[in-house]
Amino acid sequence: MNRKPVPRDLGRIVALALADARHEWRATLCLVLALAAVLAPLLVLFGLRFGVVQTLTERLAGDPRNLEIVPIGAGRFDKAWFDAVKQWPEVAFVIPRTRAIAASMDLLKPGGPIVNVEMIPTAPGDPVLKDHLPYPSCTAGPDEDPRIVCAGEVHPRMQAGRSDPTDLAPARARDISVVLSASAARKAGGVAARDVIAGVVGRSVDGRQDNVRITVRVIAVLPEAAYIRDAVFVPLELLDATESFRDGFAEPALGAEGNTRPEGERLYAGFRLYGRTIYDIPRLRDRLLAEKTEVSTRAAEVEQLMSLDRNLGLLFWLIAGIGTAGFLLSLGVSLWGAVERKRRDLAILRLLGFRSRATVAFPVVQAAAVAVLGAALAMGVFAIVAGVINSHFAGSLGVGETACRLLPVHVAIAIGTTLICALAASALAGGRVARIDPSEGLREV
Amino acid sequence: MEDTGSLLSLRGITKQRLAPGARFELHIDELDIAAGERVALVGESGSGKSTLLDLVALASRPDSADTFTFQADTGAADVAGLWRDDASDALAVLRAQRVGYVPQTGGLFAFLSVFDNIDLPRRLLSLPNDGTVERLAERLGVADQLRKKPATLSVGQRQRVAIARALAHGPSIVLADEPTASVDPATADIVTDLLLEQTKEHGAALLLASHDWARVERLGLPRIAPDIARERTSEGVVVRSTFARLS
Numbered sequence: 001m002n003r004k005p006v007p008r009d010l011g012r013i014v015a016l017a018l019a020d021a022r023h024e025w026r027a028t029l030c031l032v033l034a035l036a037a038v039l040a041p042l043l044v045l046f047g048l049r050f051g052v053v054q055t056l057t058e059r060l061a062g063d064p065r066n067l068e069i070v071p072i073g074a075g076r077f078d079k080a081w082f083d084a085v086k087q088w089p090e091v092a093f094v095i096p097r098t099r100a101i102a103a104s105m106d107l108l109k110p111g112g113p114i115v116n117v118e119m120i121p122t123a124p125g126d127p128v129l130k131d132h133l134p135y136p137s138c139t140a141g142p143d144e145d146p147r148i149v150c151a152g153e154v155h156p157r158m159q160a161g162r163s164d165p166t167d168l169a170p171a172r173a174r175d176i177s178v179v180l181s182a183s184a185a186r187k188a189g190g191v192a193a194r195d196v197i198a199g200v201v202g203r204s205v206d207g208r209q210d211n212v213r214i215t216v217r218v219i220a221v222l223p224e225a226a227y228i229r230d231a232v233f234v235p236l237e238l239l240d241a242t243e244s245f246r247d248g249f250a251e252p253a254l255g256a257e258g259n260t261r262p263e264g265e266r267l268y269a270g271f272r273l274y275g276r277t278i279y280d281i282p283r284l285r286d287r288l289l290a291e292k293t294e295v296s297t298r299a300a301e302v303e304q305l306m307s308l309d310r311n312l313g314l315l316f317w318l319i320a321g322i323g324t325a326g327f328l329l330s331l332g333v334s335l336w337g338a339v340e341r342k343r344r345d346l347a348i349l350r351l352l353g354f355r356s357r358a359t360v361a362f363p364v365v366q367a368a369a370v371a372v373l374g375a376a377l378a379m380g381v382f383a384i385v386a387g388v389i390n391s392h393f394a395g396s397l398g399v400g401e402t403a404c405r406l407l408p409v410h411v412a413i414a415i416g417t418t419l420i421c422a423l424a425a426s427a428l429a430g431g432r433v434a435r436i437d438p439s440e441g442l443r444e445v
Numbered sequence: 446m447e448d449t450g451s452l453l454s455l456r457g458i459t460k461q462r463l464a465p466g467a468r469f470e471l472h473i474d475e476l477d478i479a480a481g482e483r484v485a486l487v488g489e490s491g492s493g494k495s496t497l498l499d500l501v502a503l504a505s506r507p508d509s510a511d512t513f514t515f516q517a518d519t520g521a522a523d524v525a526g527l528w529r530d531d532a533s534d535a536l537a538v539l540r541a542q543r544v545g546y547v548p549q550t551g552g553l554f555a556f557l558s559v560f561d562n563i564d565l566p567r568r569l570l571s572l573p574n575d576g577t578v579e580r581l582a583e584r585l586g587v588a589d590q591l592r593k594k595p596a597t598l599s600v601g602q603r604q605r606v607a608i609a610r611a612l613a614h615g616p617s618i619v620l621a622d623e624p625t626a627s628v629d630p631a632t633a634d635i636v637t638d639l640l641l642e643q644t645k646e647h648g649a650a651l652l653l654a655s656h657d658w659a660r661v662e663r664l665g666l667p668r669i670a671p672d673i674a675r676e677r678t679s680e681g682v683v684v685r686s687t688f689a690r691l692s
Contacts, residue, residue: 005571439499
């Protein structure tokens with residue numbers, strides 16, 4: 001008797017399963033559509049939740065106002081205090097503030113109105129200015145902040161004064177670069193970056209008004225959203241100088257004469273303090289309260305928003321949980337049903353000598369095809385719907401913000417879960433059919 | 446493995462089926478089928494012909510079996526032992542290599558062309574595409590239908606395709622379960638004749654189940670028939686069907 005080759009059924013079964021799925025394309029299409037119909041809304045729901053929360057969180061975390069800690073009343077903070085606070089891990093930025101009374105300046109653009117604005121001390125790393133300063137053309141190392149490393153008009157600063165002996169009215173101060181808030185720039189008659197304008201600080205000594213006029217170079221104007229009040233961001237030295245000047249002392253930086261400032265360390269009335277993340281704010285607040293520094297923060301609002309997010313998240317997971325359970329159940333049931341319809345074909349395959357595992361593979365291959373096609377279709381629907389949603393909300397979203405989006409990892413999880421459940425359901429159903437004797441499946445119809 | 450000389454050797458086989466209020470018992474005390482032998486399996490509907498056929502096709506597990514051997518490459522395969530050991534893969538291999546099956550109706554795959562249906566047992570064994578399928582189709586009169594799907598064929602044509610598929614891989618035995626039950630008498634004659642002729646041509650044994658005593662009589666084949674005993678017990682009706690060769 002001639003020797004017979006060993007059957008190779010697993011390779012054949014893939015081709016057979018796909019041929020069957022193609023032949024019964026209407027049934028396959030129904031399964032694919034059913035899968036996509038349940039998966040697509042889930043993806044949109046998840047995309048919305050992720051996109052909105054992401055945007056909300058980014059806004060919360062990205063808005064310096066939520067990171068700010070404002071002292072209440074005047075205090076007395078020395079250099080040692082600032083050096084210590086700078087080292088706290090929760091602190092992103094801290095800078096001294098002089099007394100509020102000494103921190104104002106009149107701005108005057110040639111031909112424009114005089115505007116009284118608040119002087120705010122700033123330094124490299126200021127979260128309010130961070131994203132709005134012009135980049136210098138020099139290059140910096142990958143972990144270096146070019147605004148700090150590179151020289152030039154990159155940050156509010158005081159440079160060595162230009163002493164021009166031929167100028168009849170020589171500037172009484174050094175060259176100062178500043179940043180203006182949008183409202184200050186507007187009220188001063190439309191100041192733009194690179195404008196050079198005049199700043200006037202005044203004092204009255206023994207009933208005599210003494211004004212100092214300085215020249216400031218505007219290196220940037222903040223957008224409206226970054227800072228709402230009328231303000232000019234200046235180097236701390238200018239505030240120090242103004243404070244001394246207002247106190248009636250001689251101030252070489254402003255070219256002002258007067259009594260010599262007494263020796264001794266300068267004490268500041270306040271500070272500008274920013275935490276690294278919104279989660280640091282409650283901790284920072286508690287730390288400052290512990291050393292008897294009364295502060296106000298937006299921690300309460302942030303906490304409220306975060307708890308709203310948590311509650312919305314719970315609702316979302318409830319809905320998504322029901323949806324996902326329903327999706328997986330319907331997927332499993334329809335694939336189970338598909339196997340039941342194939343009982344006779346599967347029985348004949350086994351009668352022809354296909355092993356049990358090959359007959360299990362038959363529905364599994366089909367389920368995999370359905371899962372991949374259905375998931376791809378759902379992704380397509382999601383892409384369209386997400387596009388519509390995002391363009392609809394484009395007006396209320398900032399650049400780079402999206403109302404509805406998924407990360408590649410979400411897509412992978414969605415496809416993976418779909419595939420695993422599809423394969424599990426069809427393998428279970430196929431396994432049940434494979435366990436009975438081939439003759440039984442054959443005779444049932 | 447032992448060599449008994451015959452293709453199939455069955456001793457002391459039983460298989461029972463349960464239905465509400467009734468029990469059906471199949472018994473085979475002694476049955477041998479020689480290589481290339483063509484045998485008719487006769488008996489009324491419900492006498493257990495299909496059950497016997499499924500047992501021989503290695504598609505149904507016997508409840509008990511003293512001896513059940515199937516001649517294979519390396520000697521007689523111990524089918525009874527394979528069932529006992531749940532060696533369903535080994536049984537599948539034996540089916541793929543040794544058995545051709547013509548079901549009552551078609552049993553063709555709707556998603557494959559006629560050619561691919563006939564070719565499937567060959568593809569399963571990685572046999573070369575050497576014109577066997579075309580030759581079989583030619584002999585069975587379905588050569589024109591090779592590219593079509595089974596759904597477009599008449600019932601008679603489908604049975605011819607099923608016969609071609611049962612023979613394509615050169616099996617040792619072809620099992621035909623009432624292959625003409627659903628065709629008209631004239632077609633039935635043609636299909637039966639083709640089945641006999643082709644199994645003879647391919648040297649395969651044939652076990653042809655039929656309830657049509659007259660048709661089998663005409664063929665002049667050796668016959669296997671059941672001796673049916675009905676018994677009323679407290680559990681209900683017991684039908685005991687004992688198959689043996691008619692002398």
